[in-house]
Amino acid sequence: MLEGAGFSKSNPYFIVQQGKVNALCVMKDEERLELLKEVAGTTVYDEKKAESEKKMVENQGNMEKIQETLQFMEERLEELRGEKEELTIYQKLDRERKALAYTLYDKELKRARETLDEIEQQKAEEAENRSMVYEQARNLENEIMTVEAGQKTKSMALRRNKILLNELEEVRFFVTFLCLLALFSLFIILTIHPIGPNLTMTTIT
Numbered sequence: 001m002l003e004g005a006g007f008s009k010s011n012p013y014f015i016v017q018q019g020k021v022n023a024l025c026v027m028k029d030e031e032r033l034e035l036l037k038e039v040a041g042t043t044v045y046d047e048k049k050a051e052s053e054k055k056m057v058e059n060q061g062n063m064e065k066i067q068e069t070l071q072f073m074e075e076r077l078e079e080l081r082g083e084k085e086e087l088t089i090y091q092k093l094d095r096e097r098k099a100l101a102y103t104l105y106d107k108e109l110k111r112a113r114e115t116l117d118e119i120e121q122q123k124a125e126e127a128e129n130r131s132m133v134y135e136q137a138r139n140l141e142n143e144i145m146t147v148e149a150g151q152k153t154k155s156m157a158l159r160r161n162k163i164l165l166n167e168l169e170e171v172r173f174f175v176t177f178l179c180l181l182a183l184f185s186l187f188i189i190l191t192i193h194p195i196g197p198n199l200t201m202t203t204i205t
Helices: 020-026 029-040 043-192 197-204
Strands: none
16 A cells, blocks of 8 residues: 555655654754655666766767767768879879870880881891992902903913013024024135135126
8 A cells, every 4th residue: 555655665764763863863964865865766866867877978978989980980081082082183194194105105116116127228228238249249259360360371371472482582592693603604615715806796796
């Protein structure tokens, strides 16, 4: 019946026992306030309030953590936006770099091909020049061989001419010797047997 009327047997202050009145009189104000709260049954609400305040503090801490997380995420998002802009700029610059590199590569390739063509042309010209020089050298060698053959022929002819000249000199010397010998013999004959004028003239006539 008491519990139905709002009194609980677990709360000893709904029924004041003997000796509690005197103790209530000598209590301090804070203790008396606490006792009255217990008697009135508001302690449960205070506990719930404290628990709620504790949860509020915890929730406030969680909210602060969430706020910090949101702030961090916002800052990170701003950083990512900046990085995205930087990435966009980098990608644009990278595309420009690749295009420039391709252009330079194409120019270098064309220059290298032109240089290679010039080298091939120079090699062809040098080969043609070497062929011409070889042909000229061969012709010159043939001319030298021809000249040497002519000189050899001339030398042989000159040697034969010298031999013939020597032989002619010997013949001339021999003929001259014979002529002198004949004249000398004639002189001896005329000296030994002189010829008169008439005989001489008759003989001459």
